[in-house]
Amino acid sequence: MANLNPKHNTIVLLVIYFLFTFETTIASYDDDKTLNVIDFGAKPGSEIDSSEAFLAAWESACSTTTPSTIYVPQGRFLIGKVVFKGSYEYCKSNGITIKIDGALVAPSNYDDIGNDGNWLLFDDVNGVSIIGGVLDGQGNGLWECKRSGKRNCPMGATNLGFTNSKNIVINGVTSVNSQMYHIVIDRSTNVKVQAVRVSAAGNSPNTDGIHVQLSSFVTILASNIATGDDCISIGPGTTNLWIENIACGPGHGISVGSLGKEFEEAGVENVTVKTVTFTGTENGVRIKSWGRPSNGFARDILFQHATMVNVQNPIVIDQSYCPDEKGCPDQVSGVKIRNVMYEDIHGTSASEVAVRLNCSPRNPCNEITFQDVNLTYENNKQAQASCIHAQGITSGFVQPNGCF
Numbered sequence: 206m207a208n209l210n211p212k213h214n215t216i217v218l219l220v221i222y223f224l225f226t227f228e229t230t231i232a233s234y235d236d237d238k239t240l241n242v243i244d245f246g247a248k249p250g251s252e253i254d255s256s257e258a259f260l261a262a263w264e265s266a267c268s269t270t271t272p273s274t275i276y277v278p279q280g281r282f283l284i285g286k287v288v289f290k291g292s293y294e295y296c297k298s299n300g301i302t303i304k305i306d307g308a309l310v311a312p313s314n315y316d317d318i319g320n321d322g323n324w325l326l327f328d329d330v331n332g333v334s335i336i337g338g339v340l341d342g343q344g345n346g347l348w349e350c351k352r353s354g355k356r357n358c359p360m361g362a363t364n365l366g367f368t369n370s371k372n373i374v375i376n377g378v379t380s381v382n383s384q385m386y387h388i389v390i391d392r393s394t395n396v397k398v399q400a401v402r403v404s405a406a407g408n409s410p411n412t413d414g415i416h417v418q419l420s421s422f423v424t425i426l427a428s429n430i431a432t433g434d435d436c437i438s439i440g441p442g443t444t445n446l447w448i449e450n451i452a453c454g455p456g457h458g459i460s461v462g463s464l465g466k467e468f469e470e471a472g473v474e475n476v477t478v479k480t481v482t483f484t485g486t487e488n489g490v491r492i493k494s495w496g497r498p499s500n501g502f503a504r505d506i507l508f509q510h511a512t513m514v515n516v517q518n519p520i521v522i523d524q525s526y527c528p529d530e531k532g533c534p535d536q537v538s539g540v541k542i543r544n545v546m547y548e549d550i551h552g553t554s555a556s557e558v559a560v561r562l563n564c565s566p567r568n569p570c571n572e573i574t575f576q577d578v579n580l581t582y583e584n585n586k587q588a589q590a591s592c593i594h595a596q597g598i599t600s601g602f603v604q605p606n607g608c609f
């Protein structure tokens with residue numbers, strides 16, 4: 206390539222230039238239309254509320270079956286509680302992309318959205334993608350209220366919620382300082398969460414990174430979650446969930462549960478949690494159920510390739526959850542746990558008991574497998590395992606051992 210003559214170079218450049226212009230010309234006549242929120246009245250700068258402008262852009266995107274992109278340019282846009290409604294009544298489109306270069310900022314007064322449950326909620330939508338951007342819940346004030354033990358603090362709002370929705374993509378989104386949960390996937394199917402960053406203080410209450418419930422075929426990939434509660438929590442009715450390539454910490458780890466709070470409860474089935482690094486977290490991989498009657502269950506769960514770095518409780522099943530010791534008559538969980546595999550789980554525990562399976566005396570855990578588990582306590586000291594009402598097998602090198 207070094208001796209290409211200048212004439213050739215010019216021709217090559219011209220051809221590239223021509224192709225490029227041709228491409229962009231095509232793109233702008235593409236049937237995908239772009240709606241800039243600025244054109245609907247949104248104003249960056251944190252004083253002017255842009256909620257109405259965002260809703261107007263959504264309505265415009267929804268007015269046609271033609272796919273469209275709602276574009277949010279650089280800048281910080283103050284947004285109040287907003288519900289983006291789908292279903293054919295409100296939205297004809299099954300292809301709306303929200304491309305965000307800037308940040309959406311919640312009101313700094315936590316009372317404004319603190320009792321609404323959700324800040325940005327997508328309800329009954331189909332084919333929505335959110336690409337990029339920052340969602341800033343400004344939760345610090347509310348966390349402080351909760352931590353100070355005041356009684357009249359609102360519950361708080363989830364930064365980003367999807368309910369009753371399908372065919373959703375959340376890609377490259379950064380969620381910071383949510384008042385409560387960061388991202389909630391509820392009653393939805395076929396949801397792909399990728400390259401998401403969650404960031405909230407390690408002592409922020411109930412700020413779970415991603416919570417999934419009553420949903421099927423949710424995939425969470427290549428994400429980095431640092432928060433004050435579970436990095437990912439997996440609630441009742443979650444099936445066919447795939448989690449891979451996650452960095453978790455600080456936080457409470459990845460948790461199936463809490464399950465079995467209700468007597469009639471949908472179970473959790475077919476969950477894969479693969480290639481996760483837990484750093485300084487309270488738990489690593491956990492299954493947790495209330496110590497009370499329930500017909501719930503958790504089965505066919507694989508925890509594979511996990512690295513624990515100074516984790517308080519790397520492997521936990523706790524079936525006697527009962528905060529404040531209230532409403533758990535006999536402390537016995539009805540939730541049935543079966544076929545849980547721990548494969549290639551290694552690293553360091555910050556406490557001596559690295560493996561703790563505390564299963565229900567009425568419904569012992571069944572078909573638990575430990576394969577290639579190597580957890581040490583502090584500087585290569587021997588860690589312990591403590592198991593009750595658990596039945597299973599080990600294979601390969603398993604340390605600490607002694608459960609089965």
Ligand SMILES: *[C@@H]1O[C@H](CO)[C@@H](O)[C@H](O)[C@H]1NC(C)=O
Binds near residue numbers: 444446447477
């Ligand atoms: C389990 O879920 C995955 C998606 O996470 C899916 O590909 C697989 O087919 C499911 N397995 C069964 C047995 O349903």
Ligand SMILES: *[C@@H]1O[C@H](CO)[C@@H](O)[C@H](O)[C@H]1NC(C)=O
Binds near residue numbers: 585
């Ligand atoms: C288990 O982990 C310790 C600490 O990292 C390491 O020294 C040891 O070689 C590992 N054992 C096996 C069998 O992998």
